[in-house]
Amino acid sequence: MTMSTKIESVTAFPLTYEFPKGRTVPMGIGNAQKRDVIVVRVTTADGLVGYGESHPGRSPGAVASLIDNTLGPLIKGMDACDVVGVWARVHRMQLASHGLGAASAIALSGIDLALWDIRGKFANMPLYQLLGGTRRRIKAYAGGVAMGYQPPAALAEEAQGHVARGYKAVKLRVGDTVARDIERIRTVRKALGDDIEILVDANTAYTLADVRRVLPALEELRVGWLEEPFACDDFASYRAAAQISHRVPLAAGENHYTRYEFARMLEERAVQIFQPDLSKTGGITETLRIAAAASAWRIPVNPHSSAGGINMAATVQLLAAIDNGGYFEACVSQLNPLRDMFGAPFEIGADGCVEPIDRPGIGLEIDESVFKQFPLIDGLGFS
Template sequence: MKITRITAIPLSYKLPEGQTVKVGVGATIKRDTIVVRVETDEGLTGYGEAHPGRSPGAVTALVNHTLNPLLAGMDPCNVVGVWARVNRMQLSSHGLGAGAALALSGIDLALWDIRGKAANMPLYRLLGGSRKRLPAYAGGISLGFQPPETLVEEARGYLRDGYRAIKLRLGDNVRDDVARVQAVRAALGPDVDILTDANTAWTLADARRVIPALAEARVGWLEEPFSALDFGSYRLAAGLAPQVPIAAGENHYTRWDFARLLEDKAVTIWQPDLSKTGGITEALRIAAMASAFGIALHPHCSATGINHAATLHFLAALDNGGYFEACVSKFNPLRDMFGRTFTIGADGCVEPPEAPGIGLDIDEKVFAEFPAIDGPGYVVKF
């Protein structure tokens, strides 16, 4: 079997007027994704999802005009060989760096989809896992900056749905960040796992003022307080309140970025995104490295059911898997355009799909409903 063509298809959804969600990286104005289709000479087709990286047109062009001819003719089941070729020609030498990691991630997911279909096995079984129950938290673009009373109301809705863990957004300002966390903890009680995410918006001075309040509220983790490249601030913040674990990884790419996190010993919760870090092939390497040091993986999830389903399969095959980030965004039709990928149970858990490969029936007719809108999906000023 050989790869005959790789195609990236950018998709967008513009949020209704006045329905933005404000978080640390800005206010959402649209949702973007890139579906990657890999075709073979034996009729098997796989689908993956590449993160748009705030520039969907650039990532799409890289897949269609550079990686497509680079990988044509290779065995689609040779995921290690495909990864090595892209690494050699893009990641490690004169390539587009993080952009290449995003593009490769979508291709790699599609290749694993083909492998599962060829073996007539759901991906979690191909990876050596089982269809086990996976704890989930209410995440995605939700629970953003808003008055404490409406934030509490939104959080309670997710608990009624079955979630036992939620993620709050920080990075607004010190006073309001603290007030929101305190209000939600007081309203929901001690048994709900409250996770927090500053979306890289803090300074070290912000961290010094807010982290003690997070410790008092017994939050499960503090995610991405700083830029992914600001390793020094991560090291310093880790000592401010040891009972508040620092989480990161959504904006770290490939095993080499995670090796730096391991060496620094500051980030103890890892969150690779399968559509960003290099796909399942690379995420398995990252997971193995983490497992050797007792570090759990709580993957970040991207926009569509492709990433969500792949993440469920991935978690079901790990010995150090943690939470599944369930997208509960109110304005993300991209999530369900191939059908509902996961259902939260009364136990707060979800399960991976059972169909072969990633487990989704992709109908490309729906793509026409979401024409691409280039440019970033957030406005910084709000």
């Protein structure tokens, strides 16, 4: 008798971890006061259950409502294994016409991850194997919401701690002022030596004038990439910045949605490193398309990681199955229990690498009882 994989229900669980009183994390877009995540559960008529993760989009209640009240009913009754068909239906009814654009891509991302989790469980295969990959080691860098605007010596000490745990690459937050950014990078480079890769992320806080001033120092300090110096739609600045330095590549993609926006980046030829987020750009289904297109242009894919462990575990699975995968962004934030609420989504080795979980689907065992520890606090979460 054939098992029915028809979608029976789609449910969103918006969760929040509020930072302890008096604690914030400064970054280019402001001071973060909390972390949010949206866990998405999809069940089939015969009882298969898959879990995904949607980015909160700084409005977790709105994204959860979109999942529960619009996208879920839209795909109910469809085959959970038909990820292409589900994606096409949501695209037609939300992304292509009179829908909610980026919010729909974010909501669809969590659903798509859950469907791939179901596909893996249905096939009794880990996701990397289902996608055609192998259980190989993936190089990782210490990132997430960490290593920000603290004094240079304290920043160097934090970076050294991550290197001591095995990381061979770290990512620093820039976008404060050019002078202070350069001082911090210089101090960290001196502390870590030449064998550790340093990456930097401006969180869209730079102007083109800032980039003209900072790029010579980034070249001197052998920085691996400059991430998101500008807003995601400021293609003019990206084009201009790409002409300033050919040694420090520009990276972007965490705020670009679907393959269509990445196609625009390919056409502009201004971004040399793509960073799609599986929980934002359209899930695994769409990230595979983005990676394939980027591969034809010899552009590496270094996915951005969202706050929760489902996203991180799925990202490692995908990186083990594409031919142009780069770094895994390992969240090393001290203020993110959402990362580990279902167990560790990754483990860093002495070689600075991680590997995919070798269990069916995405690989995590989801315990919904932990949700009550993280009640939703809706809203922006920045000051």
